[in-house]
Amino acid sequence: MTYDELKTRIAGISVTGIDGKDVALESLWQGRRVVLVFLRHFG
Amino acid sequence: MFARQQAAALMVIKGRLEASGVALIAIGSGSPEGARRFMDTLGFSADMYVNPDLSAYRAFRLERGIWKTLGPASLVRGIRAMMQGFRQGRPDGDLWQQGGVFVLGPGETLLFQHRNTSAGDHADLNAVLAAAEG
Numbered sequence: 001m002t003y004d005e006l007k008t009r010i011a012g013i014s015v016t017g018i019d020g021k022d023v024a025l026e027s028l029w030q031g032r033r034v035v036l037v038f039l040r041h042f043g
Numbered sequence: 044m045f046a047r048q049q050a051a052a053l054m055v056i057k058g059r060l061e062a063s064g065v066a067l068i069a070i071g072s073g074s075p076e077g078a079r080r081f082m083d084t085l086g087f088s089a090d091m092y093v094n095p096d097l098s099a100y101r102a103f104r105l106e107r108g109i110w111k112t113l114g115p116a117s118l119v120r121g122i123r124a125m126m127q128g129f130r131q132g133r134p135d136g137d138l139w140q141q142g143g144v145f146v147l148g149p150g151e152t153l154l155f156q157h158r159n160t161s162a163g164d165h166a167d168l169n170a171v172l173a174a175a176e177g
Contacts, residue, residue: 001104003153009102015092018075018082023092025099029148034066035175036145037053037089038105039046040112040162041136042073042081 045120045163046071048129049142050087056168057088065146065175070094077135084132097140104158106141111161120163146174 007026014022028034050069057067069089071078078091094100100107111117144166146155155174157166 001153001156003151006103006153007151009104010099013098013102015070015094015099016075018078018091018093020075025102028068028090028092029150029152031149032066033064033146033148033152033154033175034068035053035060035171036147037049037067037069038100038103038142038144039049039069039071039136040140040142041134041138042046042071042077043132043134043136 045124045129045165046081046142047085047132048124048127048163049165050081050085051129052165052168053089054087056172059172060175063176066090068092070099071136072097072100072140073134073136080135081132095136097137100140103143103145103156105143106158106160107137107139108141109139111141112139114161116160116164117162120161124163144171146171 010025013025016022067089070092078093141159143158
């Protein structure tokens with residue numbers, strides 16, 4: 001997957017912090033490099 | 044159990060990521076309360092988010108399916124994980140959703156992508172480090 005394809009797919013998607021606040025998914029790496037890990041269920 | 048195994052491995056490389064100015068962000072499919080419990084129980088520290096509707100998982104084209112969790116490859120990996128001391132805790136989230144690892148940013152940059160083909164098919168963390176530190 002290229003970033004251009006990803007950018008289209010993540011448009012409008014948000015995730016929720018453990019404080020309950022929603023943030024735009026793409027904002028997570030706008031100003032920094034990140035390792036983004038998708039976990040399975042918490043268990 | 045596999046999330047616990049992955050969390051433990053990520054804690055091993057977190058120091059190197061921080062030294063390179065790379066943030067570790069985790070997204071789970073369960074509740075914020077489950078995320079907090081997971082972090083407290085395992086000593087897992089990351090910027091943690093949840094996505095119970097799985098929209099972010101779908102956007103990143105991550106795998107989902109019952110046999111991706113219960114298939115033979117996952118069962119073998121499960122036995123190995125148990126032999127390493129990992130145990131299944133109380134599930135919170137989607138049982139059939141698989142995970143993945145991506146290195147992104149700053150901005151519109153995608154440096155690494157790994158999608159678990161089945162449960163326990165974790166990314167090579169040396170490759171993750173190479174991408175993150177490069």
